[in-house]
Amino acid sequence: MVATSGAARLRPGRTRRTPAADQLQAGSALALGISTLWFSLLVLIPLAAVVAAAAADGWSDFWNVLTSSQTAAAIVLTVTQALMVTAVNVVMGTALAWVLVRDRFWGRRALDIVVDVPFALPTIVAGLVLLALYGQNSPVGVNVANTRFAVFLALAFVTLPFVVRTVQPVLEALEPEVEEAAQSLGASRVTTFRRVILPALVPAITAGAALSFARGISEYGSLVLLSGNLPNHTEVASVRVLTYIENGNRAAAASVSAVLLVVALLAIIALDLLQRRLRRHEG
Amino acid sequence: MSIRATNVTKTFGDFVALDDVTVDLPTGHLTALLGPSGGGKSTLLRIIAGLDTADSGTVEIEGVEASHLPPQKRNVGFVFQHYAAFKHMSVAKNVAFGLEIRKRKKADIDAKVKELLELVHLSQFADRMPSQLSGGQRQRMALARALAVEPSVLLLDEPFGALDAQVRKELRDWLRRLHDEIPVTTVFVTHDQEEALEVADEIVVINHGRVEQVGTPDEVYHQPANDFVMSFLGPTTTLNGSAVRPHDIDVFNQPVAGPAVEGTLTELKRIGFDVRATIDTAGGEHVTVHLTRTHADERGLDVGQRVWIVTSAERRPVAQTGLA
Numbered sequence: 002m003v004a005t006s007g008a009a010r011l012r013p014g015r016t017r018r019t020p021a022a023d024q025l026q027a028g029s030a031l032a033l034g035i036s037t038l039w040f041s042l043l044v045l046i047p048l049a050a051v052v053a054a055a056a057a058d059g060w061s062d063f064w065n066v067l068t069s070s071q072t073a074a075a076i077v078l079t080v081t082q083a084l085m086v087t088a089v090n091v092v093m094g095t096a097l098a099w100v101l102v103r104d105r106f107w108g109r110r111a112l113d114i115v116v117d118v119p120f121a122l123p124t125i126v127a128g129l130v131l132l133a134l135y136g137q138n139s140p141v142g143v144n145v146a147n148t149r150f151a152v153f154l155a156l157a158f159v160t161l162p163f164v165v166r167t168v169q170p171v172l173e174a175l176e177p178e179v180e181e182a183a184q185s186l187g188a189s190r191v192t193t194f195r196r197v198i199l200p201a202l203v204p205a206i207t208a209g210a211a212l213s214f215a216r217g218i219s220e221y222g223s224l225v226l227l228s229g230n231l232p233n234h235t236e237v238a239s240v241r242v243l244t245y246i247e248n249g250n251r252a253a254a255a256s257v258s259a260v261l262l263v264v265a266l267l268a269i270i271a272l273d274l275l276q277r278r279l280r281r282h283e284g
Numbered sequence: 285m286s287i288r289a290t291n292v293t294k295t296f297g298d299f300v301a302l303d304d305v306t307v308d309l310p311t312g313h314l315t316a317l318l319g320p321s322g323g324g325k326s327t328l329l330r331i332i333a334g335l336d337t338a339d340s341g342t343v344e345i346e347g348v349e350a351s352h353l354p355p356q357k358r359n360v361g362f363v364f365q366h367y368a369a370f371k372h373m374s375v376a377k378n379v380a381f382g383l384e385i386r387k388r389k390k391a392d393i394d395a396k397v398k399e400l401l402e403l404v405h406l407s408q409f410a411d412r413m414p415s416q417l418s419g420g421q422r423q424r425m426a427l428a429r430a431l432a433v434e435p436s437v438l439l440l441d442e443p444f445g446a447l448d449a450q451v452r453k454e455l456r457d458w459l460r461r462l463h464d465e466i467p468v469t470t471v472f473v474t475h476d477q478e479e480a481l482e483v484a485d486e487i488v489v490i491n492h493g494r495v496e497q498v499g500t501p502d503e504v505y506h507q508p509a510n511d512f513v514m515s516f517l518g519p520t521t522t523l524n525g526s527a528v529r530p531h532d533i534d535v536f537n538q539p540v541a542g543p544a545v546e547g548t549l550t551e552l553k554r555i556g557f558d559v560r561a562t563i564d565t566a567g568g569e570h571v572t573v574h575l576t577r578t579h580a581d582e583r584g585l586d587v588g589q590r591v592w593i594v595t596s597a598e599r600r601p602v603a604q605t606g607l608a
Contacts, residue, residue, distance in 0.1 A: 181362070181368070182370075184335075187382055187433060196381075
């Protein structure tokens with residue numbers, strides 16, 4: 002058997018440039034330019050503006066806003082609830098995706114469609130539904146209005162599809178032979194899942210978790226009715242931002258927003274590192 | 285007998301994949317399960333491995349009744365057509381998988397992996413990921429992975445089916461040599477009769493869920509049990525109402541003694557060193573004859589000639605006709 006790796010290096014050199022190659026480069030440069038401009042207009046410039054606005058009144062004002070007990074409590078509540086919901090989604094979302102892909106049961110296709118409803122529903126409608134079902138006059142006898150669990154419930158509701166929808170296609174693309182190979186090599190079902198299936202799903206789970214967390218810390222509509230927005234208890238960061246704006250304190254609103262931005266970035270970086278670490282460990 | 289399948293039947297809905305199949309596959313041999321697609325040969329292999337369950341019938345491996353054992357307990361190495369590589373693991377980790385499951389000592393695992401990678405000529409690729417290998421290399425990795433657990437039988441399901449012709453040929457020569465080196469009982473599924481004839485010690489011809497014939501490559505080729513085996517194992521043509529191999533017929537441009545058939549040479553195709561002649565006989569048959577170029581030149585054949593054809597007398601008796 003001849004090693005083929007050498008052949009790749011023997012491709013003709015790229016010294017001669019054909020007109021076609023130049024056109025292609027011009028085309029892709031244009032595409033890059035347009036993409037960068039679009040991304041800048043929509044994302045980079047507004048984000049920079051938020052950070053600039055937050056810093057407009059100086060560091061001490063920024064710091065005072067964040068350390069005011071009510072704002073600090075709101076940020077802590079938002080982040081902890083988003084983390085908890087993300088953790089639950091990682092497990093339940095993967096399980097739901099598994100059921101949708103691997104199990105054959107009556108109503109599977111219906112469930113597959115319904116999974117997207119929390120994502121498609123206007124969040125305030127979701128909030129209304131949750132209030133009607135789990136509020137003071139709950140028809141099922143469960144009243145979680147004005148509690149922190151209401152925040153968790155609302156976040157869990159709206160972020161449900163993320164992990165399901167990222168994991169599902171990857172799970173569908175997994176070849177059954179790979180699992181059969183593991184089994185014939187002696188791996189139990191649990192070992193096969195842990196060592197063969199899960200590592201293949203990790204990138205998708207991570208992506209879903211990042212989306213889920215980001216949505217969690219930014220959520221407003223679905224929780225605003227049921228949680229009651231009690232200061233220092235059930236008030237979340239986005240409600241704080243709105244309150245600051247309503248009171249004409251834009252700099253303070255920008256400060257809280259900047260913190261949420263940093264938290265979201267940190268979460269995405271952390272998940273990316275975790276994913277790389279898991280991969281290296283397995284490889 | 286290393287593998288014994290007895291009265292195995294398997295249906296998928298209305299489709300009968302295996303119909304009361306009984307085969308004995310001897311220890312240490314390289315056996316081919318040969319047949320057309322959908323004939324049931326892969327199903328039989330998967331039932332032996334425990335990846336599918338038979339509706340009825342039993343499977344014995346090395347004298348142990350295995351019908352109710354899960355695949356993990358059968359000590360069978362299985363190689364899939366599309367490699368079934370663990371994509372997130374390096375080549376070495378893929379090969380080590382079965383040993384790690386068995387909680388062998390790290391030093392033992394490393395030694396075994398090194399030995400196997402040398403055997404399949406992949407030592408320099410130990411740290412690559414499967415995606416960085418060619419198809420042939422991936423299949424050799426899969427083979428090393430299956431051999432690592434020292435299986436009592438090695439099962440290969442169309443192992444070269446996804447590879448291009450050149451690599452396929454290299455790999456089957458290599459499989460033959462490997463089997464001579466490590467004589468583990470090996471069964472491979474193929475629909476390519478040339479592959480089976482070239483590589484196997486023994487061929488089991490399977491069609492429509494039934495075993496048509498079991499025998500050495502020579503036996504199934506030269507003494508086919510029926511028309512199906514005759515036509516599946518190689519080319520056939522009809523002479524005097526009987527099926528004959530086209531290269532078992534000789535052509536002369538003058539009358540010969542004996543039971544020769546007279547006809548007209550209507551077509552002469554030269555394909556490299558092969559020459560294919562078509563002769564229309566007086567009886568209305570279109571007989572195809574395969575000759576070597578040297579042979580055809582000696583005979584001085586030309587289109588439009590009157591010729592006399594004879595089946596090579598020393599060859600096998602021919603099966604009765606009725607072929608498609």
